[in-house]
Structure formats: C-alpha cells, structure tokens
Amino acid sequence: MKYPFLKKQATIGTTAPSSGVDEHLHDVLKRACHQMENRGYKVICGETVWTQSKAKSAPATKRAAELQTMLQDPSINLIIPPWGGELLIEVLEHLDFDCFPEKWILGYSDTSGILLATTIMTGIATAHGTNLVDLSGETMDETTAMWEKVLATQAGGSVTQYSSEKYQKEWQFENPSPCVFHLTEPTEWKTVTGEPVKMEGRLLGGCVDVIHHFVGTPFGDVKGFRQKYINNEKVLWYFENCDLSTTDLRRSLVQMKLAGWFEGCSGILFGRSAGNHPVDDYVVEDVYQELYQELKVPIVYDVDCGHVPPQMTFINGAYAEVEAEDGKGKVVQHFKG
Known part of the structure; x- marks a missing residue:
C-alpha cells in the first residue's frame, strides 16, 4: 500500500x-x-x-x-x-x-x-x-x-478516532449555524449480537448504492487487490447506505457475497442511514442478522460513516483495529504497507 x-x-x-x-x-x-x-x-x-x-x-x-x-x-x-x-x-x-x-x-x-x-x-x-x-x-x-x-x-504511523457524542438527525437548511451540522441525537454504535466487538483488517468500503455496481468489473477486483497489494490479509468492510430500501440493500450484499467480496472478511461496519426503508416487516436489523448468520463475522452498525453526519475518516487500504462496546466505538488505523 x-x-x-x-x-x-x-x-x-x-x-x-x-x-x-x-x-x-x-x-x-x-x-x-x-x-x-x-x-x-x-x-x-x-x-x-x-x-x-x-x-x-x-x-x-x-x-x-x-x-x-x-x-x-x-x-x-x-x-x-x-x-x-x-x-x-x-x-x-x-x-x-x-x-x-x-x-x-x-x-x-x-x-x-x-x-x-x-x-x-x-x-x-x-x-x-x-x-x-x-x-x-x-x-x-x-x-x-x-x-x-x-x-x-x-506512512508507517497510526491514528486513533473515537465515536461521536451526538449525530445529526435531519438537515436544517433554514437554520444555518457556525457549524454546518446540527448534532442533537446521542450516538450509539450497536453490534448484532449485543456483545462487545473487536475486529481488525484492511479497510475497504463506501456507499453500497454505488460500489455494488463494481461487481464483475476491474474496479471491483477485490481478490486481485488482496493478492497484489495486501498479501491476502483479511478485509474489514465498511458500508453506508444513501437511500436503498432493506430489500435493495439485501440484494446488493448478496451480490457482493456471491462475487467473493466477503472471502477473507474479518468484520463489517455499517454507517447510520436515512435510507434502509423497510419492505413489509423486513427491517435493516434483519439484513444485518442474516448477513451475520451467513458470514459468521462481527457486525457493528450505526457507526459514524455516511449520509447521517458526522463521520470518521476511513482510509481504504489502512490496517484498522476496531472496538465497539456500550454504544461507544474506537478505530485505530495503521498506515502500513
């Protein structure tokens, strides 16, 4: 890297x-x-x-x-x-x-x-x-x-970030302030199991709405990337959803799984989302639970990432150590080759 x-x-x-x-x-x-x-x-x-x-x-x-x-x-x-x-x-x-x-x-x-x-x-x-x-x-x-x-x-150094104290529930364009965001809601990082989580691996990810379309293209050759640039180390995925429904999200994640994106996966982070619109009684927690049952890796959600600010700065390719416990999160990124 x-x-x-x-x-x-x-x-x-x-x-x-x-x-x-x-x-x-x-x-x-x-x-x-x-x-x-x-x-x-x-x-x-x-x-x-x-x-x-x-x-x-x-x-x-x-x-x-x-x-x-x-x-x-x-x-x-x-x-x-x-x-x-x-x-x-x-x-x-x-x-x-x-x-x-x-x-x-x-x-x-x-x-x-x-x-x-x-x-x-x-x-x-x-x-x-x-x-x-x-x-x-x-x-x-x-x-x-x-x-x-x-x-x-x-390069060779490390940087630590902690979960936010509060996040922005909705945009208030009619109420401008010295800080762009209106942070009013308590942040809570959640785990699928409800238990504390520790996981580590090379960060990769982005907006699911966008990147799932890379499957089957040179721009989505995750296997080739792992072989060429990170010595087949495990990938710690982070995703955020702009406006997909729960079934759209599920289809996209299954597509990634079938394409081999989750081979060598050490865990997944999902950002807060104003999307994740339920279909019938199928809610986003069901999507996370099903993915957990299939991949058997830790999953943390409602993290500081994506369209519901604020968000951490995640470095694609960096080696990250992630902890989530009692609603709080910690991410240490190591800029190693």
Whole structure:
C-alpha cells in the first residue's frame, strides 16, 4: 500500500467527477472555499464544479479529463469534490489509473466510487470522509475535524478516532449555524449480537448504492487487490447506505457475497442511514442478522460513516483495529504497507 501525505498549507483541487453545484448553491461552495483558505489552504476550482445538468456536472470525458489533470498537477496536493451525486461510474473507463500519483482523494457518497476504484486498481490509499461543502462552516465538530489529522499521518504511523457524542438527525437548511451540522441525537454504535466487538483488517468500503455496481468489473477486483497489494490479509468492510430500501440493500450484499467480496472478511461496519426503508416487516436489523448468520463475522452498525453526519475518516487500504462496546466505538488505523 502507498499512503499520500497532507502537508501544511496544501493546495486543494476541487473537481466534480459526479455532480456539480447548481447556480443557486454557488454561494455555499464559495463559502466552503473561503473557509478552507482561512485555514491556510489554497483552493483551485475546476470548471465542472460550477455546472450541473442531466444528473451530472459535465459529460463523462470532461469530468474524467479534469480529474486526471488535477491528479497529475504537482502543484495540487489533495482532491476534494464538492459532494457526491449519481453518475460517477461513467468516468472510470476514461481514467488512466496507471498515471495516478500518491495524492489524497477525500469524499463520500458517489465519490466513494472513485475512492474504492483507485485503491483497488493502484494500491494507493484513499480517504472516505467529509466532502467540501460540509467544511463551509466557521467551526467543525471534533469527529469531522479529524480528517486533517488522519490525512497528515505519515506512512508507517497510526491514528486513533473515537465515536461521536451526538449525530445529526435531519438537515436544517433554514437554520444555518457556525457549524454546518446540527448534532442533537446521542450516538450509539450497536453490534448484532449485543456483545462487545473487536475486529481488525484492511479497510475497504463506501456507499453500497454505488460500489455494488463494481461487481464483475476491474474496479471491483477485490481478490486481485488482496493478492497484489495486501498479501491476502483479511478485509474489514465498511458500508453506508444513501437511500436503498432493506430489500435493495439485501440484494446488493448478496451480490457482493456471491462475487467473493466477503472471502477473507474479518468484520463489517455499517454507517447510520436515512435510507434502509423497510419492505413489509423486513427491517435493516434483519439484513444485518442474516448477513451475520451467513458470514459468521462481527457486525457493528450505526457507526459514524455516511449520509447521517458526522463521520470518521476511513482510509481504504489502512490496517484498522476496531472496538465497539456500550454504544461507544474506537478505530485505530495503521498506515502500513
């Protein structure tokens, strides 16, 4: 594994490989850029971040070209898209992964597609965490703010994160505050068995809505990644669900299982979700319980990951030790080769 490093006063490249920002929200993006500059960063915005039409920022070739250019620009140290979207998968075939440098890409939702693909294809670690518009506040909660410390961890080093105290139940766009998130609900990490859990392995994951479509493609060659880059070590999966129903989620997880993604799996983390809509009386806890019975590995859910903020920064490819007990969680990530 290869780990990029976030240096002080880095230059951030902001491009939109999925969705750009509608004109009526340009002020939000400008505010995020301004806040990052106040924190000592320089921000370079690509053309794609300012446009949005037909569920994408621009045609796939343009999105791919802008991302590739920013990745290969030595003056840009870090890539943070404004947010996710719907159709990032279209750009993958137009990227030259052989030319990807060791440079952090940070984000979640649809962005998790480029994160997982990059790590699987290149062995370069990528960062599942905050997106740029979530950094538009004057302040950050402790969980979100860890993105800088995590990305500034040296190769060979380790970094520890703890579960949040509270999470945001719903967005309150009509009630802006100095901190983007309104954290009101007590966080509780839960285990399928109700017992304390300890597990460890190489982190891989992302938004299930997005990454299950990688099954059967080069971008989802988990077996090849394990053989080539992590000496067949076990994988500790983390998933988050944007808006799949419980049956959609179940189908996606079974698809991953049948494709061999869970061979050598040491455990699974599931993020909080505003999705997981029940079908009949089939609820998400049923999905977790069935997966536990099939895989016989620890499963922890309602963790700080995904569309119900705040979220930890998980590094694809890092070796993680995870503990969950009495509603609290701890994640130690080791940046080992």
